[in-house]
Amino acid sequence: xxxxxxxxxxxxxxxxxxxxxxxxxxxxxxxxxxxxxxxxxxxxxxxxxxxxxxxxxxxxxxxxxxxxxxxxxxxxxxxxxxxxxxxxxxxxxxxxxxxxxxxxxxxxxxxxxxxxxxxxxxxxxxxxxxxxxxxxxxxxxxxxxxxxxxxxxxxxxxxxxxxxxxxxxxxxxxxxxxxxxxxxxxxxxxxxxxxxx
Amino acid sequence: xxxxxxxxxxxxxxxxxxxxxxxxxxxxxxxxxxxxxxxxxxxxxxxxxxxxxxxxxxxxxxxxxxxxxxxxxxxxxxxxxxxxxxxxxxxxxxxxxxxxxxxxxxxxxxxxxxxxxxxxxxxxxxxxxxxxxxxxxxxxxxxxxxxxxxxxxxxxxxxxxxxxxxxxxxxxxxxxxxxxxxxxxxxxxxxxxxxxx
DNA sequence: GCGATAAACATACAGACTGTATGCATGAAT
DNA sequence: ATTCATGCATACAGTCTGTATGTTTATCGC
Numbered sequence: 481x482x483x484x485x486x487x488x489x490x491x492x493x494x495x496x497x498x499x500x501x502x503x504x505x506x507x508x509x510x511x512x513x514x515x516x517x518x519x520x521x522x523x524x525x526x527x528x529x530x531x532x533x534x535x536x537x538x539x540x541x542x543x544x545x546x547x548x549x550x551x552x553x554x555x556x557x558x559x560x561x562x563x564x565x566x567x568x569x570x571x572x573x574x575x576x577x578x579x580x581x582x583x584x585x586x587x588x589x590x591x592x593x594x595x596x597x598x599x600x601x602x603x604x605x606x607x608x609x610x611x612x613x614x615x616x617x618x619x620x621x622x623x624x625x626x627x628x629x630x631x632x633x634x635x636x637x638x639x640x641x642x643x644x645x646x647x648x649x650x651x652x653x654x655x656x657x658x659x660x661x662x663x664x665x666x667x668x669x670x671x672x673x674x675x676x677x
Numbered sequence: 678x679x680x681x682x683x684x685x686x687x688x689x690x691x692x693x694x695x696x697x698x699x700x701x702x703x704x705x706x707x708x709x710x711x712x713x714x715x716x717x718x719x720x721x722x723x724x725x726x727x728x729x730x731x732x733x734x735x736x737x738x739x740x741x742x743x744x745x746x747x748x749x750x751x752x753x754x755x756x757x758x759x760x761x762x763x764x765x766x767x768x769x770x771x772x773x774x775x776x777x778x779x780x781x782x783x784x785x786x787x788x789x790x791x792x793x794x795x796x797x798x799x800x801x802x803x804x805x806x807x808x809x810x811x812x813x814x815x816x817x818x819x820x821x822x823x824x825x826x827x828x829x830x831x832x833x834x835x836x837x838x839x840x841x842x843x844x845x846x847x848x849x850x851x852x853x854x855x856x857x858x859x860x861x862x863x864x865x866x867x868x869x870x871x872x873x874x
Numbered sequence: 875g876c877g878a879t880a881a882a883c884a885t886a887c888a889g890a891c892t893g894t895a896t897g898c899a900t901g902a903a904t
Numbered sequence: 905a906t907t908c909a910t911g912c913a914t915a916c917a918g919t920c921t922g923t924a925t926g927t928t929t930a931t932c933g934c
Binding site: 518519534 | 919920921922923929930931
Binding site for chain 1: 710711712791792793795796797799800801829831832834835836838839840841842843845846847849850853855856859860862863864866867869870871872874
């Protein structure tokens, strides 16, 4: 038995409450989708009250944004861990791509980052999230490959966006039972198609 | 002045009511997004009551599905009108793609078909919509190009999905101010990258 | 350590929305 | 012409979101 309420500093109190809320919200958002996830459900899952939720987050949407941000950070961390620096540009692209697909296989991630995220927060906000986290990988990889003269010189931003979209859709397709190998092959073909002959 | 209520057959009554509702719903869904669009708003815009809405549609989501279906059909019609049959496979792909981007420039289409649609109806349902309408174009185009030996032999379904995703993202990017020419160039590069050397 | 202030919560409330149930009116069927 | 079914309007129950208010717990000056 521990003491009833061991005194905690306000900082850790806030941090743990927010973390618990974000974790619980993630579960409910994933299980029921953003629209169907009710704040009463979330706070019960977190073991707090709605008062705590609205004290720490402006509204349900802000809580969702925090969940998305954390999820994107987790994806980025996974990718970085899987792609050592110093690889040849082209291989870094393909390998990073596979790491991305692996990371997106974690249950709920496609729903959070690829379906509800864009709809609730907007494509622009999601782009900003990507930019803060993993998106850089692809962008820098393509830029490096172009400057190294490995692939065609093209508008980098546009190509990044389009390839990113292709990876996203591949993650979605694989999740619903699509043959992962076929998507790997198709993605590799798209990337290698950019290689200067 | 016309008579107060000229008798209409039940069929036309239903059809016109549904059409008015779908048109009004489209406006409200586009203006406020699916989540923020309230059925009271929609029925006021349509000049009917919520009773009529729930008589013709199971729920708000079903009404949204009808809007999406109509929108996808409109996009498909535009594309077909712009891409005469009998073009060489590769040119048909590029030209059809540009027609797609033009069609998606109609205000609200990206929100309906690329943001709210996937989130509310699910990616699978949107794929089914695509399949019933415009999606075939791309799929058949790629298949034809492959069988003609113009492009690499790859899993057609996967490549179709990925290119479709790229076109979708391009439409979104252009809508928020992205340079259309850059995306055209990048898309063309992706397609031409599949060409057998 | 002690009072004052502010932060972290909990509870209560107002407004709005969704879906259903019920009632009425108009076209269809015989 | 009467009966029935369809199209639609109104009323209602339950739920949710965001806010306002109250209470407890930590922080800060002394």
